[in-house]
Amino acid sequence: MRRRTVHDVMGRRNKTKQTAAGAQVVHVETDSSRLSGGWLLVHGLPLATPGIGCAIFAILIVLAHAQWGGDPVWTPLLSILFLLIGALVTFFAHLSAGPRMLLRVLMVVTGSLATGSLVLGLVVGMGAIWPAYILCSLVVWVLWGIWRGTKYAGATPTADGAGNPLMEAIKQAKVQFNNPTVDERGVVRATVETLSGGTLENARALMPMISAEARAVPGSTNLAGDLDVDGRGVVEIATRDNLKHGVPWPGVSGIGSLPTEPFAIGEYQTGPCQVQILGDLSKDRRAPDIKHLKIGGVTGSGKSTGARIFLASQLVKRRLNIIGIDLSKGLQTFGPFAHGMTWVITNEEEARLFLHRLKHVIKGRNNHLTSEKLMRWSPTSSLNVLEIWVEESKEFRKFQTLYGDLVADARSAGIFFVSSTQHWNYRNVSTDTRANHGAAIMFGVESYENAEQILPKDALAALGKNLQYWGANKPGYCYVTGLSIPMNRWGSMLRIYDPTDEQLTEAVELGAPHRDAMDPVTAHLFGELFTQRTRYPRSIWGATSGQDATATPAPAAAPQAPPAAAHRDPDTTAPARWPSTPTLTDDEQEMTEMADDETAEEREAMYEALRTSRRRHLGEDAHPSDLADVDPEDVISGVIVGPDTDGNEGDDEPETPRPSTEEAQRIWDMALDDWYREGRTTVRTADLVELLANVQRARKFLYRQTERWEQLGCVAPRPDAAGWDLIASPMQTTTRT
Incomplete structure (x- = not known):
């Protein structure tokens, strides 16, 4: 019995029957009616074509001899012309046969015998060559019969795929599909192996053609290469869409498991899809890491x-x-x-x-x-x-x-x-x-x-x-x-x-x-x-009074050291420092973004104007710190930096002793801590300028202090250059570090 190929399963998919609802393999039935009249008409009539052609060609030879035979001028000229035409036709027929040896032999023999018979019949007549002509006709007829038989014998594709475009393409790709099966979900599976000179890439190029031949679900054809052996793989083709009407969720699984355990998020045509965010390093040193x-x-x-x-x-x-x-x-x-x-x-x-x-x-x-x-x-x-x-x-x-x-x-x-x-x-x-x-x-x-x-x-x-x-x-x-x-x-x-x-x-x-x-x-x-x-x-979900209706606030607590162990979420909750933001439409969001961009542009223009003014008035006496220390908020808020806070201390002694660097730093930390506990989320330059007078320091102290807060993670520069975002209390971060 001939081994089934993947074409047997897919090419006859509409003429198959399953043994049971849960059958794993579809058995291909034989075609008992292939010797009917229709088959003889399609595949039997071409076998008689060479004989009919030889008889018609003999009549043409007789007519040519009767018209031009024996003429001292036309006979030699036509003989030479027929020889040239016959040689050219035979040569091009040989080329068109390609690598198929039997077809090449058939073309050369047929062309040579036809040309020789035509020239000899023109010169001496059919009466002198008819025994040889009949013998040559029988040879040509037999060769054509052999060709047709190898191509269509049994009305099924042969092992080399002759006569079927898909099988021809598979042969040209130098790959082989074996052991096809069909499961109860209508998924065709077959093993793939490359032959000498073939690759799996050649097999993947065949997938669209195979998918169309199998009438598969679009996008369901997949060729998975073997991860251990090159040149081998498995092809899967879904012949019906098991996911068309949606896939209900079967519910959660793995309740109480670790995050290293896999869980299902959906289904392939062949079954569930399990995912895992990371592996268990305690069990396998090569476990996959987070991606x-x-x-x-x-x-x-x-x-x-x-x-x-x-x-x-x-x-x-x-x-x-x-x-x-x-x-x-x-x-x-x-x-x-x-x-x-x-x-x-x-x-x-x-x-x-x-x-x-x-x-x-x-x-x-x-x-x-x-x-x-x-x-x-x-x-x-x-x-x-x-x-x-x-x-x-x-x-x-x-x-x-x-x-x-x-x-x-x-x-x-x-x-x-x-x-x-x-x-x-x-x-x-x-x-x-x-x-x-x-x-x-x-x-x-x-x-x-x-x-x-x-x-x-x-x-x-x-x-x-x-x-x-x-x-x-x-x-x-x-x-x-x-x-x-x-x-x-x-x-x-x-x-x-x-x-x-x-x-x-x-x-x-x-x-x-x-x-x-x-x-x-x-x-x-x-x-x-x-x-x-x-x-x-x-x-x-489904609340009618908005998201804040179910958000439970609680008084803010001072930062404290972490407990020794973590268990479950506490029942108490803390209030949000940020009011809830209503959901905006795309148009409203775009208008808001445009307004923010315009505000940023106007602020940058004000910055540049202040820098230009400083350069024009200070001239050569300007220092880099003078040009960098420009903040429109200082002008807008009306804060005027006194003589003791701009880097030029006066001759008068301060009324109170000037705090040390450590004391000044502590004063600023306490001020920032107070702002943080009040729920403020931003700090502006004008706020810090006012604090300079409390510690009797110049602007350089402001720069050093904000850099220190940034390193501690207490503040971060705002993208609109309007000060800093207040993230954490320096008292808390200092204790932590």
Whole structure:
């Protein structure tokens, strides 16, 4: 019995029958009617064509001899002409036969015998050559019969694929498909092996043709190379779309597990897709480390649904703290499970302070891991994994430079970044930041340029010409790379689970007994920025009075040393230092950004005018510090720097003793601490100028003090050059360091 090939399964897919609903292999039935009249007409009639052609050619020879035979002029001329024409036709027929030896022999023999018979018949007539002509006709007829028989014998493709374009292409690619099977989900699988001179790249180039031949689901054809042996692989082809009507979420699993345990986020055509954010270093020294995740796709492609299923699956785990940032949609994405997240940030001012503070948190966590003799996070550490989920917004683009610096350093500190945005081009994200996101989920895009900015090169190579662009027409479909998914699955399309709001809320409740509070080291590093965050003690999804209706405030507490061990989140909550920001439309956001840009331009113009005025009035007496010490706020606020605060002290002795440097520094620290406890978020130059009189210092003291506060992580320069963001109290950071 001849071994079945992949063509047997796919080429006759519409003429197959399954033995049972759960059958693993589809058996191909034989075609009992192939010797019917239709078969004889299509494949039998061509076998008689050479005989008919020889009879017609004999009649032409007889007519030619009767017309020009015996003529002293036309006979030799036509003989020479027929010889030349016959030789040229035979030569070109030989070339057109290509590498097929039997066809080349057939063309040469047929052309030579036809030319010789025509010339001899023209000269001497058919009566003298008819025995030889009949013999030559029989030879040609037999050769044509052999050719037709090898091409169409049995009305099925032969082993070398002659007569079938797909099998011809497979032969030319020098690859072989063996052992095809079809499972109950309609997925065809076959092993792939390269022959001498062939590569898997040649096999991948055949995937679009194979997909069309099998009438496969678009984008479901995948050739996964063997990770251990080159030149081998497995091809999967879904002949029906098992994901067409959506994939209901079966619910959370792994309740109370560590963040090192995998969880399912969707299904391939062949089964569930399991992802894992990092491996367990305590069990395997080669366990995979954190790879930041980038999520891309057009509006309506399913990014928000993907975020919900990803986060809800993690809210049942312990040793994991999740912080969400969404400055555009507020709580539309995080709403069903905001009360289960450690921290939710929807205010731009709070997000800026958080990111500035995170630089010092990363450094502090790295130092703590070093003290535990760990090069990266492990379940043996006292720290929790920190996951920071950033949803796309126009406001967050202002922090891209700072975000890029944080992403580059966060992995070693056990911090996992997830960023979701429509476009990952250079206008939104730098090349380095994009490269630092080693994992990717690509939902629907509209061009190859969008895809190559999201997927790694290995995934693009695996997909080849089979890469699909569906935009928002197939929400939920996506490609996933990284996240501990084997590379040979990167080219397989899947569909994200579609959870209900009740399932998301239930996941939060099921995980409540197991979720850990922020570990004391990280909480202490964030300081009052963390203790004064907005908390959601219960579900806000569906609340009619807005997000603040369920946010429970509590009096702010003074910073204190961290407890010895971390357990669960306390029942008390701290008030938000930032008022809730209403969700704006895209037009309103764009108008706000334009207004901010105009304000910044006007402020810069004022700066330049003040610098020019200083240069014109001071002339050669100007010092660099004079030209740099220009702040429009000093002029606008009406603060006039006295003679003792501009660097030129008078002759009169101060009424009170001039404090020492340490005392002056302590006075300023106490003032900044008071502002921080009052809930202020910004410090302007005019505020600090007023403090100079209290410590009897010049402007140089202001510069040195602000630089010291920046190093401590207390303040950070504002992007609009309007002072500093107040992040933490210097009294708290001094105690910590």
